[in-house]
Amino acid sequence: MWFEEHIKSLISQAADDFDDTVAADTVLQEPGDGGARDQMLDQVLAAQKAQREQLWQKLHELEDTYKHAVQPSLCGEDQTPEKKLLSQYMYEERELSSELEKQMNDVNVISRPSDQTIVELQFKESLFRSTDQLHQALAFIEAELKESVETLQRETAVLKECKEIRSVLTDKLDRVRNGGQHIAAPDSQMEKIPAIRQKHNATMGDLIDFLDMYYPPHPCESPEPADEDMDGARDPNANFCELKFILEDLMNQVVMNPSNPYITLEPGTYWPPYIETLVKAGIALRHPEDSSKIRLADFRL
Incomplete structure (x- = not known):
């Protein structure tokens, strides 16, 4: 502030000096003596020029002084870290204050809808x-x-x-x-019965021959170790498991008791590989809750 006041005073002083110089009553020679008049004007102009240069020099000096006085505070060369941090916080505070004021002004001008809307x-x-x-x-x-x-x-x-x-x-x-009469089957169906029975017997015979050839009787697996002779031969009186008899039991159980077609496998009366063969081939099914019971699969369409 002092710098601005000093400049204003210098400018005011220069203006006053110029007015005084112009308004001064200078004694000049007669118009006929032109040399003295021109010399006087040159002196006035030289004085005014020297005064202007002096004023401009003072102005430049004041400007340089102001730059040297303000520059350290702006660049922060002579400031300590605490002052720099304080200046940063002050700057942030001013920015936040201005932003807050702007936001508050924006909030105040928001048009709120009516209750009916x-x-x-x-x-x-x-x-x-x-x-x-x-x-x-x-x-x-x-x-x-x-x-x-x-x-x-x-x-x-x-x-x-x-x-x-x-x-x-x-x-x-x-x-x-x-009428008291029994329902008799048609003659055409009665004629087919012998052929069907003959075909059934032939199929069963082929099945038995197939089982005897590829699935011969095998000693049953008993829970206790089987007795052997000195030369390693098994007891000839041991029980044997035949696959054809297991199939026969399964088929008879299905026909005789359709509501409960399962047969129970007693330990020591069967050979497990034969049972697993029937199950894996899809011919027999195990009971869902008791693994010791099996039944014949339902092949009806």
């Missing part, structure tokens, strides 16, 4: 949410309805077939009761 927006949001939920529920209900219609059609077809079968069986039962 807020209520309408909330109602629209609720309406859209309810509409989405209803669309989802509608899609779920349509899928269930389609599935229910398909199930109803299947059940209706089954019910129709059952009614037809019941009607046919009822008519046959009434005829048997009223």
Whole structure:
């Protein structure tokens, strides 16, 4: 501040000196003596020039003094780290204050909607949410309805077939009761029975021959070690396991007791590799809860 006041005073002094020099009543020679008049003007101009140069020199000196006085504070050459940090914090504080003031001004000019507008927006949001939920529920209900219609059609077809079968069986039962006659099979079917029996016997014979050739009797695996002779031969009286007898038991159990077609494998009455062969080939199935029971697989189409 002192520098600006000093410059103003110098400029004011220079202006006053110029006014005094112009307004001074200088005694000049007659117009006829032109040399003295020109010499006087030259002296005035030289004095004014010297005065201007002196003022400009003072002005430059003051400017240099001001630069040397202000530069260390701006560049921070003579400042300690604490002062530099303080200056940085002060600068940040000014910036934050200005930003805060700007934000507060922006907040104050925000146009707030009326209460009725807020209520309408909330109602629209609720309406859209309810509409989405209803669309989802509608899609779920349509899928269930389609599935229910398909199930109803299947059940209706089954019910129709059952009614037809019941009607046919009822008519046959009434005829048997009223006429006292047994229902005889058609002659064409009776003629096929001997051929079917012959084919069945031939198939069973081929099966037995196949089993005797490729799956001969094998000593059963007993829980206790088998007795052996001195030369390592097994006891001839030991039990033998035949695969054909196991298949026979499985088939008889299926025919005689369809509700419980499983047979129990007693330890010492079978050879495990034969059982595993039947299971892996898909001919026999193990009980889901008891591994010591097996049954014949259902080959009916």
